[in-house]
Amino acid sequence: MNSFEPKxxxxxxxxxxxxxxxxxxxSRFQYSPxxxxxxxxxxxxxxxxxxxxVFKSGADGVIVGGxxxxxxxxxxxxxxxxxxxxxxxxLVELAGIEPERLALEWISASEGEKFARVVTExxxxxxxxxxxxxxxxxxxxxxxxxxxxxxxxxxxRLLSGKELRLTGKGNVYGEMIEAEKMxxxxxxxxxxxxxxxxxxxxxKNNALSVKELASEIGKSAEATxxxxxxxxxxxxxxxxxxxxxxxxxxxxxxxxx
Amino acid sequence: MKExxxxxxxxxxxxxxxxxxxxxxxxxxxxxxxxxxxYATGNLYTCAEDGLxxxxxxxxxxxxxxxxxxxxxxxxxxxxxxxxCEEAGLNKYLFTFVNIREHCSWVHMKEGPxxxxxxxxxxxxxxxxxxxxxxKEEARIDVEPKALVIGGGISGMVxxxxxxxxGFPVYLVEKExxxxxxxxxLNNLYLGGKDATEMLKPIVDQVTSNKNIIKCLxxxxxxxxxxxxxxxxxxxxxxxxVKDKVGxxxxxxGADEYVPEGLFGYDLYxxxxxxxxxxxxxxxxxxxxxxSIAFIQCVGSRGHVKSYCSRICCNVAIKNALNIAENYQNIxxxxxxxxxxxxxGVDMKAPEEIAERRRxxxxxxxxxxxxxxxxxxxxSEGIEIAIFNRDxxxxxxxxxxxxxxxxxxxxxxxxxxxxxxxxxxTENGKLVVDYWHDTLKLQRKMNVDMIVxxxxxxxxxxxxxxxxxxxxxxxxxxxxxxxxxxxxxxxxATDGIFVCGTAKGPADIxxxxxxxxxxxxxxxIPLARGYVQAEALxxxxxADICTGCGTCIEVCPYGAxxxxxxxxxxxxxxxxxxxxxxxxxxxxGAIDLSHYTDSQLxxxxxxxxxxxxx
Numbered sequence: 001m002n003s004f005e006p007k008x009x010x011x012x013x014x015x016x017x018x019x020x021x022x023x024x025x026x027s028r029f030q031y032s033p034x035x036x037x038x039x040x041x042x043x044x045x046x047x048x049x050x051x052x053x054v055f056k057s058g059a060d061g062v063i064v065g066g067x068x069x070x071x072x073x074x075x076x077x078x079x080x081x082x083x084x085x086x087x088x089x090x091l092v093e094l095a096g097i098e099p100e101r102l103a104l105e106w107i108s109a110s111e112g113e114k115f116a117r118v119v120t121e122x123x124x125x126x127x128x129x130x131x132x133x134x135x136x137x138x139x140x141x142x143x144x145x146x147x148x149x150x151x152x153x154x155x156x157r158l159l160s161g162k163e164l165r166l167t168g169k170g171n172v173y174g175e176m177i178e179a180e181k182m183x184x185x186x187x188x189x190x191x192x193x194x195x196x197x198x199x200x201x202x203x204k205n206n207a208l209s210v211k212e213l214a215s216e217i218g219k220s221a222e223a224t225x226x227x228x229x230x231x232x233x234x235x236x237x238x239x240x241x242x243x244x245x246x247x248x249x250x251x252x253x254x255x256x257x
Numbered sequence: 258m259k260e261x262x263x264x265x266x267x268x269x270x271x272x273x274x275x276x277x278x279x280x281x282x283x284x285x286x287x288x289x290x291x292x293x294x295x296y297a298t299g300n301l302y303t304c305a306e307d308g309l310x311x312x313x314x315x316x317x318x319x320x321x322x323x324x325x326x327x328x329x330x331x332x333x334x335x336x337x338x339x340x341x342c343e344e345a346g347l348n349k350y351l352f353t354f355v356n357i358r359e360h361c362s363w364v365h366m367k368e369g370p371x372x373x374x375x376x377x378x379x380x381x382x383x384x385x386x387x388x389x390x391x392x393k394e395e396a397r398i399d400v401e402p403k404a405l406v407i408g409g410g411i412s413g414m415v416x417x418x419x420x421x422x423x424g425f426p427v428y429l430v431e432k433e434x435x436x437x438x439x440x441x442x443l444n445n446l447y448l449g450g451k452d453a454t455e456m457l458k459p460i461v462d463q464v465t466s467n468k469n470i471i472k473c474l475x476x477x478x479x480x481x482x483x484x485x486x487x488x489x490x491x492x493x494x495x496x497x498x499v500k501d502k503v504g505x506x507x508x509x510x511g512a513d514e515y516v517p518e519g520l521f522g523y524d525l526y527x528x529x530x531x532x533x534x535x536x537x538x539x540x541x542x543x544x545x546x547x548x549s550i551a552f553i554q555c556v557g558s559r560g561h562v563k564s565y566c567s568r569i570c571c572n573v574a575i576k577n578a579l580n581i582a583e584n585y586q587n588i589x590x591x592x593x594x595x596x597x598x599x600x601x602g603v604d605m606k607a608p609e610e611i612a613e614r615r616r617x618x619x620x621x622x623x624x625x626x627x628x629x630x631x632x633x634x635x636x637s638e639g640i641e642i643a644i645f646n647r648d649x650x651x652x653x654x655x656x657x658x659x660x661x662x663x664x665x666x667x668x669x670x671x672x673x674x675x676x677x678x679x680x681x682x683t684e685n686g687k688l689v690v691d692y693w694h695d696t697l698k699l700q701r702k703m704n705v706d707m708i709v710x711x712x713x714x715x716x717x718x719x720x721x722x723x724x725x726x727x728x729x730x731x732x733x734x735x736x737x738x739x740x741x742x743x744x745x746x747x748x749x750a751t752d753g754i755f756v757c758g759t760a761k762g763p764a765d766i767x768x769x770x771x772x773x774x775x776x777x778x779x780x781x782i783p784l785a786r787g788y789v790q791a792e793a794l795x796x797x798x799x800a801d802i803c804t805g806c807g808t809c810i811e812v813c814p815y816g817a818x819x820x821x822x823x824x825x826x827x828x829x830x831x832x833x834x835x836x837x838x839x840x841x842x843x844x845x846g847a848i849d850l851s852h853y854t855d856s857q858l859x860x861x862x863x864x865x866x867x868x869x870x871x
Binding site: 007009011014018019021022024025026028029030031033036037038039040041042044045046047049050053054057058059070073074075076077080084116152154155157158160161162164165 | 330331332356358359360361363364365366367368371372374375378379382730733750794806808811812814815834835836837838840841842843844845846850853855858859861862863865866
């Protein structure tokens with residue numbers, strides 16, 4: 001396994017983590033050369049979809065670096081990063097990838113030593129995990145694609161964007177939602193939307209029955225039927241053919257064909 | 258028509274800083290093989306004049322429309338190279354920085370070949386990014402040469418006068434009927450001991466006589482909308498609405514004194530007062546005759562109720578102790594019966610039943626204690642003064658001298674631990690401070706006539722409303738939060754709004770004046786220049802995709818998004834800071850961030866992952 005050199009992408013915010021990485025350089029703290037840093041203005045800019053796309057492109061690990069909570073250059077940016085990365089981790093895990101491959105780290109401009117340590121430890125961890133399994137596994141790739149699609153959905157993005165407000169200030173009616181309750185809501189939304197995206201992914205080229213879909217996504221037929229009904233209501237899935245009494249479904253491609 | 262991409266890559270040796278660890282010639286050679294790269298070269302020092310000249314010349318000679326410099330960090334050197342590009346007629350947003358020193362040669366010093374590979378990867382990422390860059394124009398925004406100062410206390414008055422003296426009209430908004438704020442309560446000031454009214458008067462006079470200051474008493478800010486240079490403000494001036502446009506806003510709303518309800522017998526005994534109430538007593542010359550007095554420090558601060566140290570109370574207590582020891586006759590009231598002052602903070606006044614209880618007790622004592630008042634006003638030597646403290650923070654040049662002076666005058670400094678604070682109760686109609694003497698290891702009692710509680714300055718109840726109105730943040734203690742505690746202490750993160758004085762935390766008058774003058778000079782910059790240049794790093798809304806859900810407006814920390822006439826989101830370019838939060842949040846994916854678009858970031862990532870790491 002020693003010959004495996006992981007490819008790590010690091011998204012660092014300009015004001016803290018990137019500056020921390022600069023300080024590591026100035027102080028000559030040595031670390032593993034496996035990371036490729038992409039500078040962004042704020043970690044809040046990193047959407048779940050971007051991370052999943054990077055995994056799809058073959059990254060073995062992704063580090064997102066931001067300012068410590070409360071120190072964000074843009075005041076509240078990293079609170080959202082925190083929420084978004086939690087959501088992303090769930091999706092990564094659902095896609096069958098070890099969630100440890102995504103790390104969210106708060107590194108300040110003065111923590112050059114921490115940056116070097118975080119990178120070295122992260123690279124070691126990924127080296128231990130081995131190459132990302134999607135590379136040679138079409139099935140896993142499909143799941144990752146489903147997760148990436150799910151991360152683009154209105155419902156998940158809306159929920160993750162509103163989470164802070166709903167748990168902090170309440171909705172327009174002034175009703176507050178407790179953090180745990182909110183986690184539950186998000187959790188079930190993530191699971192549902194991921195399953196639905198996976199169904200769409202699986203039925204892209206093949207017409208499948210509910211039973212087949214259920215075994216593919218590893219859920220009960222009843223739950224799967226629920227998803228199928230929702231997707232049909234959203235006009236994303238249609239009955240392609242009926243096999244005896246068993247309808248087979250296929251994803252509707254947008255733009256015809 | 259698709260533009261022909263012509264990239265120039267300049268790889269810096271940085272002496273041996275990069276060249277000593279990374280094989281620069283091979284990186285240059287590799288760069289030439291990358292798509293769109295027309296020209297690549299190595300420089301000994303790209304940032305030296307000959308290096309800069311080589312960029313300038315190459316842009317002209319090879320008609321480059323993208324420039325990549327692979328050297329140190331954009332955090333220090335990007336403006337230099339961007340400037341050179343602009344000199345050569347290339348838009349500065351077409352410049353890409355690749356960091357192969359801080360992020361490569363310096364941190365992989367022992368891994369030569371790997372460092373070179375990484376440098377190549379980083380250049381490839383830069384090339385991928387450069388392909389997708391677009392020229393940007395920075396918007397120039399005119400600034401309305403007027404200011405609004407909120408709060409007519411010492412900070413607000415100083416700030417307003419200072420801006421007005423630059424020649425700009427200033428609205429000075431004060432909620433009370435007079436200027437002066439909190440200082441009006443005070444008797445005399447530490448450092449110099451000058452009378453507070455005397456100190457205040459010239460400052461108020463400067464305000465009232467200044468033609469550039471539009472004085473708004475009994476006024477409130479009703480609405481604020483807009484961004485730097487163009488704030489539409491609505492003021493409620495004594496019931497009348499005034500609307501105008503101002504370029505900048507200075508916030509100086511001050512602080513209140515914490516009312517120690519339920520602490521140290523404050524609501525039970527009338528002779529237990531707060532520092533400010535004590536100041537009011539002294540100022541009105543209504544201090545009751547006392548033979549002993551105790552100051553209790555850190556009441557409600559430093560982890561007690563509030564987490565912070567209120568910074569001023571140690572020195573105020575020392576000053577008051579010295580006042581009693583040296584200047585007793587001057588603050589003594591003629592009415593020898595006892596102290597009753599209106600408590601500060603009208604909203605937080607003791608409930609009626611407590612007031613009633615006080616009245617009853619006063620009546621009773623009047624009846625009982627008729628004969629005792631035989632003595633003439635005692636000379637101050639007879640007065641026992643104790644300051645119960647956790648630690649005395651008499652910082653700086655002069656306070657320590659005052660502290661020593663107080664000790665010379667036999668003011669007792671008694672330490673207590675937060676775990677075992679003194680207790681206050683009455684015994685035979687006299688106030689008692691019951692405390693643990695840590696040196697003697699004894700529980701002791703001190704009979705006192707009056708107790709002064711040093712409570713912290715707290716953020717006033719109006720702060721959250723103002724915070725919402727101006728869209729500026731409050732810190733965890735409820736005070737306004739500056740953009741950066743060290744580097745931008747009077748700026749808000751929002752451009753064009755500044756903060757000074759106790760609105761931002763406990764401060765004494767000297768510090769308030771510092772801050773006010775600092776805020777005024779910061780605020781005068783855009784006013785004097787007449788325009789501001791907005792960075793072209795802003796969110797971009799795709800109006801065709803936007804459904805107008807408003808989530809972006811909620812998450813934007815700068816109020817830089819609004820709904821336009823068509824009901825879709827619109828970016829206020831002048832206010833947008835380009836953090837990208839809205840973009841990552843937008844449920845429809847309708848928002849992207851210019852210069853850091855999703856496709857640019859993804860292109861970089863894909864370029865990095867394109868080849869295996871050796």
